[in-house]
Amino acid sequence: MLYALLCYHDEDFVGSWSKEQDATVMAKLAVVQEKLAKQGRLGPVARLLPTTAAATLRKDDPPLVIDGPYAETKEQLLGFYIVDCENLDAALEVARDLGAANPGGSYEIRPVGVFRPGAVS
């Protein structure tokens, strides 16, 4: 069974870490990740860029682009995609295509800062 672990934390707080503190946390996480990777159990790992870099596509008709992260609490996270795009417009185009195939709800579009593809199939 594959599990997705979705990371939540206070962005202001994490953003207040010094470079050294950030590096310390990342190094500690790397140890855990390394162990899982050796066992062939680690899939993709991504660290997202801050929510200030996010845009949200509301899958209305016509679809509406909003600045910032997805803010509704009435809906739940049901899945995610990682797509390789030249820029935000290209990412929004992908989101629109997906949205046309499955209207309703929203896509939050967040650039990925760190990405490791992992090795789970």
Next chain:
Amino acid sequence: MTDAAWIDAALTSARPQAVGALLRYFRDLDTAEEAFQNACLRALKSWPQNGPPRDPAAWLIMVGRNAAIDEVRRNRKQEPLPEDEAISDLDDAEDEIAERLDGSHYRDDILRLLFICCHKELPATQQIALALRVVSGLSVKQIARAFLVGEAAMEQRITRAKARVAQASVPFETPGAVERSERLTAVAAMIYLIFNEGYSASGETADLRMPLSEEAIRLARLLLRLFPSEPEIMGLTALLLLQHARAAARYDADGALILLEDQDRSLWNKTMIAEGLALIDKAMRHRRSGPYQIQAAIAALHARAASSDETDWTQIDLLYGALEVVQPSPVVTLNRAVAVSKARGAQAALEMIEPLAGRLSNYFYFFGVRGALLMQLDRNEEAHVAFDRAIALAHSSAEAAHIRMQIDRLKRDSAKNSAKDRAGIRGAAKRP
């Protein structure tokens, strides 16, 4: 991360919101700061024992406010302070105050706090010092170090700035749309000043001042989270990120400045560039251009180019042209001339900067650029004069060292050329 480091980060991140709310409550900066300080002291005692509160900012506002009120009462009636236990169980009260402090309040509290620091009558250095002290919570010692002045002098500077601000009577009502937008513009300018204090530091002080650039980025992100749909704030944040991404490549081992075109681009911070590019993409969608967005777009073209030769100079020339329209300044024209020299040649660039000579007669960079352009046109003697003037005007040894390097190159070239002249080949090579 240790408990102490964790609490430190939590206090830092809660500070703008907490001090902003306390300022709204007490309407006096010193009282607000003192209340926050008291709350922090109590947090250091209470959090390790009782665990961190769910909402540190709300906790600090609540405790800070109560502590200050107690202080007033104590002075009035000599009443004893409540025991620490009385404030350790704040969960219910915390929920209540968190609910009252809705998003719009947070937003205007933090904006007001930033705004009072950029009071028009305060000189730029005082604005920056005040913001770093009050909003960012840097110690006077840290700020003094970054500004390369003594602690006492900085203390005095901040005290003076605070007195000025206290007289200014900033309105505490929720600002209207126009007022809010004016505040936002002033605050953005101040954040850019903070950034430049760090960014323009020369080699030997760069390490000391680098934190200023990082703090400016933190404040810009904070502002953008409060105003997520403002394209100029996206532009500002993008600009800071794209410039700061080059930090590791800007100085050589001796602390001498390395020009953009000579930088090792593999040292550029790719994550920061990605964030900057994402932000400028977002901003452009609004089609409401402004100086920060244009400058960020220029920085983005540099960031996207794998090497200096692959830079889209024509586009950069056009963007500087747009910047000249919205923010006319001889310095902008000078920067444009550098792009023009790449896109259309040194002669065109030189013609563009000649009219600026009067207004930029004391500007280091003007003579540096002029010298470089003259050098490209083989007008070496004139170039030498320009470089000498640049050295005389340099603010830092890194700047001076950079110009000296150019002069050395000139001397080498002219030595080579005079040898060639003697051999009678120079004219044939240069003027077909």
